[in-house]
Amino acid sequence: MHFNVAYMVLYTPFVKETDSIVEKGLMSLGNALIMLLVVVFMTVLLIVFYKYKFYRVIHGWLIVSSCLLLFLFTTIYVQEVMKSFDISPSAVLVLFGLANYGVVGMMCIHWKGPLLLQQFYLITMSALMALVFIKYLPEWTVWFVLFVISVWDLVAVLTPKGPLRYLVETAQERNEPIFPALIYSSGVIYPYVLVTAVENPGESREPREPREQPTDTEGKFQLAVPSTSTGFAPAPDTGAKRAKVKRVAQKVQIETQSTSQGEGSGGVRVERVPTRPVQQEPPMQQHHDDFQEERGVKLGLGDFIFYSVLLGKASSYFDWNTTIACYVAILIGLCFTLVLLAVFKRALPALPISIFSGLIFYFCTRWIITPFVTHVSQNCLLY
């Protein structure tokens, strides 16, 4: 799509064709830093809005962005898919179907919908966003962007003045969840009991219900791992060149269950067994009655997008070795991050470990493993 390329050139202006590696590297680094600046700017903007309680602005921004993703990008994608599969339905059917898909998506993400469908829509949107990045960013820029964004994630979450840490802490202070359209949750519904957990991290166990599963009490710790957040909405008129890129904040929450008091102080394990703390709900509970928060591991959508970008770019070179290596690396990085989360019990960035290990695996596989395997199998030593 022509206008997409035009927008991307805005973010990555250094696109001169050249053969010199140094020049390519410097241009890519320049592009990556410009994208980082955009991301930082958007994050700061979001923090400012959040701090001064412009919730409506933020919600409006989110709704516009998800509308854009759900309708415009899906239409473009469907068009491309139909072209490559040689099917040609009527415009009536396609537009009707897309309108339905978009409306159900908006309902599931921003209002109420089946959990499975919500997860499906969030994943699809992240994948679509990643596809946009893969398709329209220049070659080397993608790798530099991944690296730079991971470093930013690390910095923004762990430093004392980091913007994302501020966002998480403010959200905790105000006892609010971070916006629902930004989080992917993989558990079942659970009434929101963040308050007790955050204030008394060691004592946030609800006493057992006699009719509940007798071996589990529950403590809930919110460990938020937000990262960058920017907003994407192309200007409505052709003349204006402003466009803001949106990726959504990243956050990982983990809920732990300790073993019952009868068995002593248990370890911490992540489970999604639904228990219902009916009696000991704090008074805040009533306010959040309609405000139901999912249990289980939560991951921000920005994480999905960048993992997908890494994997998509790795697979675009048509080499199975690199694809599988990156896939495994990302999953292992994610597991490791979750383990660290359980150990440290504080906000941790979800990107760096996975992305760094993915990048290392990708480049090692591409430059070392694949030529080795190719050479060895050509000479019939193995395989």
Added chain:
Amino acid sequence: MDISKLTDVKKVDLCKKYFLIGACFLPLVWVVNTFWFFSDAFCKPINCHRRQIRKYVIGSIIGSVFWVILLSSWEIFFQYYRAQGLVWTDYLTFVFPSGRV
């Protein structure tokens, strides 16, 4: 959301809202409504709330079937005339795939 945690009154309310939203030319909402509330409507012991949910789910099923039939008959009609190469079908085609060599 997990509807198993909702009270019956709220379930009826949600089912009804989905039904009404689906009535605005949105059969996919009806389909979602059917799948989401099916077990509540048919696989659980009956009471007055479940009767209402059952009503809405049956309405959603009938509505979805109606729309499926309508859309597929339109599409068959369209493709039949498109294969004959009529001009008006060109105006209604969404994309013109160029095919492969």
